[in-house]
Amino acid sequence: MSDEKYKMIVAVDIVLFTIKENDLKVLLIKRLHDPFKEMWAIPGGRVEQNESLKAAAERELSEEVNVKVDYLEQLYTFGEPQRDPRGRVISVVYYALVSSDNIKPMAGSDAKEFRWHSMFKLPKLAFDHKEILDYALQRLRYKLGYTTVGFELLQEKFTLTELQKMYETILDKQLDKRNFRKKIFSLDIVNPTLDSRMEGPHRPAKLYTFKKKYLTFSSDIV
Amino acid sequence: MSDEKYKMIVAVDIVLFTIKENDLKVLLIKRLHDPFKEMWAIPGGRVEQNESLKAAAERELSEEVNVKVDYLEQLYTFGEPQRDPRGRVISVVYYALVSSDNIKPMAGSDAKEFRWHSMFKLPKLAFDHKEILDYALQRLRYKLGYTTVGFELLQEKFTLTELQKMYETILDKQLDKRNFRKKIFSLDIVNPTLDSRMEGPHRPAKLYTFKKKYLTFSSDIV
DNA sequence: CCAAAAGTGTTAGTGATACACCCATGT
DNA sequence: ACATGGGTGTATCACTAACACTTTTGG
Numbered sequence: 367m368s369d370e371k372y373k374m375i376v377a378v379d380i381v382l383f384t385i386k387e388n389d390l391k392v393l394l395i396k397r398l399h400d401p402f403k404e405m406w407a408i409p410g411g412r413v414e415q416n417e418s419l420k421a422a423a424e425r426e427l428s429e430e431v432n433v434k435v436d437y438l439e440q441l442y443t444f445g446e447p448q449r450d451p452r453g454r455v456i457s458v459v460y461y462a463l464v465s466s467d468n469i470k471p472m473a474g475s476d477a478k479e480f481r482w483h484s485m486f487k488l489p490k491l492a493f494d495h496k497e498i499l500d501y502a503l504q505r506l507r508y509k510l511g512y513t514t515v516g517f518e519l520l521q522e523k524f525t526l527t528e529l530q531k532m533y534e535t536i537l538d539k540q541l542d543k544r545n546f547r548k549k550i551f552s553l554d555i556v557n558p559t560l561d562s563r564m565e566g567p568h569r570p571a572k573l574y575t576f577k578k579k580y581l582t583f584s585s586d587i588v
Numbered sequence: 589m590s591d592e593k594y595k596m597i598v599a600v601d602i603v604l605f606t607i608k609e610n611d612l613k614v615l616l617i618k619r620l621h622d623p624f625k626e627m628w629a630i631p632g633g634r635v636e637q638n639e640s641l642k643a644a645a646e647r648e649l650s651e652e653v654n655v656k657v658d659y660l661e662q663l664y665t666f667g668e669p670q671r672d673p674r675g676r677v678i679s680v681v682y683y684a685l686v687s688s689d690n691i692k693p694m695a696g697s698d699a700k701e702f703r704w705h706s707m708f709k710l711p712k713l714a715f716d717h718k719e720i721l722d723y724a725l726q727r728l729r730y731k732l733g734y735t736t737v738g739f740e741l742l743q744e745k746f747t748l749t750e751l752q753k754m755y756e757t758i759l760d761k762q763l764d765k766r767n768f769r770k771k772i773f774s775l776d777i778v779n780p781t782l783d784s785r786m787e788g789p790h791r792p793a794k795l796y797t798f799k800k801k802y803l804t805f806s807s808d809i810v
Numbered sequence: 811c812c813a814a815a816a817g818t819g820t821t822a823g824t825g826a827t828a829c830a831c832c833c834a835t836g837t
Numbered sequence: 838a839c840a841t842g843g844g845t846g847t848a849t850c851a852c853t854a855a856c857a858c859t860t861t862t863g864g
Contacts, residue, residue: 419667445641568815569861790841791834
């Protein structure tokens with residue numbers, strides 16, 4: 367069934383998002399060799415013969431980045447004939463969300479240079495990876511509107527201000543504090559805890575956890 | 589860069605929708621050979637070495653089905669290792685919308701048996717194509733809510749009742765006539781024409797055309 | 811007592827829903 | 838004149854958006 371005139375490589379690439387320092391970050395790897403030497407790229411690699419696409423994405427994240435993600439969803443498949451100058455590469459791209467406290471110090475790094483970059487201040491990117499990141503951000507923004515995926519970016523316990531900041535950061539717009547809280551409570555997706563967090567000379571904030579029972583909503587969250 | 593231990597085939601498959609007889613139809617091909625002999629499948633085929641994925645989908649539609657579609661969008665990539673018993677096939681699936689009056693009598697058929705099937709009364713399907721169709725319907729329903737893709741299923745001139753029936757058919761629920769018209773007019777997406785259509789012993793219906801200027805909306809259509 | 815972020819309600823406006831009758835036509 | 842689908846408006850309800858002050862704490 368295979369045929370010598372077809373030389374195609376099937377790869378997975380992963381857009382890994384997190385929230386750090388009130389900013390939306392994406393994990394990039396600096397390329398050490400041509401093509402696109404010295405430019406930044408999203409992690410990825412070839413799909414093995416007997417693994418599913420999603421398993422390949424998880425394996426690459428584990429091997430290359432040493433991260434186990436909380437959320438992983440197929441984004442889009444990029445397959446323009448000339449997107450990789452070395453040959454035909456069909457890249458099935460996933461995007462992943464991870465809480466910033468689930469990030470270990472990237473031991474499996476193979477001496478590669480990794481870095482979290484702000485999605486709003488990206489360096490020069492290899493291949494068509496700029497297009498991929500733009501599309502991933504767009505998808506993430508859409509999904510924030512009618513699902514609770516955003517919670518995967520937060521720690522297990524979070525304050526309502528952190529929750530709101532997460533939405534504001536990703537959507538890149540300000541939200542009204544009172545309306546936001548009203549909406550979150552009316553959706554019944556958070557549980558108050560008995561804990562609170564002190565963070566300076568002011569009233570401590572209550573900590574909440576996420577009720578996982580709902581993932582999508584008929585009405586909008588934000 | 590290629591390697592003998594990787595034997596993967598990259599294919600495109602297409603879910604082709606139309607509206608006929610107030611029903612949502614999908615084009616299926618009867619398989620003449622094993623595996624899944626006698627079962628129905630969606631059209632598709634191998635991606636050529638130097639064509640884009642979308643071009644491959646268009647070529648398959650043109651060659652296999654002799655249809656030029658009005659709307660074509662990538663749906664999802666299916667790549668479970670065992671989805672095709674003959675070997676590893678990564679299938680990039682597109683879905684397409686065509687107006688029922690753009691369907692020519694399928695000359696390029698190569699003696700294959702084609703048929704439009706109701707999405708609500710599907711026969712036994714080959715491979716994972718049932719899963720693909722379910723997902724395509726879900727996507728189409730979502731997209732109807734905030735885009736005007738549904739208009740691609742109608743003829744150039746249409747009545748408001750036809751438009752409403754299209755939404756009702758796909759969403760599989762009844763809509764209120766007055767509210768539906770109010771909403772369509774408020775969105776400013778149709779132009780009245782001077783024509784009207786007679787269809788029996790009753791008042792003739794005005795014909796409208798679609799204003800293509802908007803494709804997506806911030807508020808919902810239905 | 812001061813600075814800083816946490817927390818809390820009301821009002822006005824906008825959009826969604828529910829609902830019933832007259833109109834234009836062919837037979 | 839009647840049967841058939843085409844076409845129209847209003848009232849209620851729910852949700853969204855705008856807006857400012859009090860509370861709790863550490864220093």
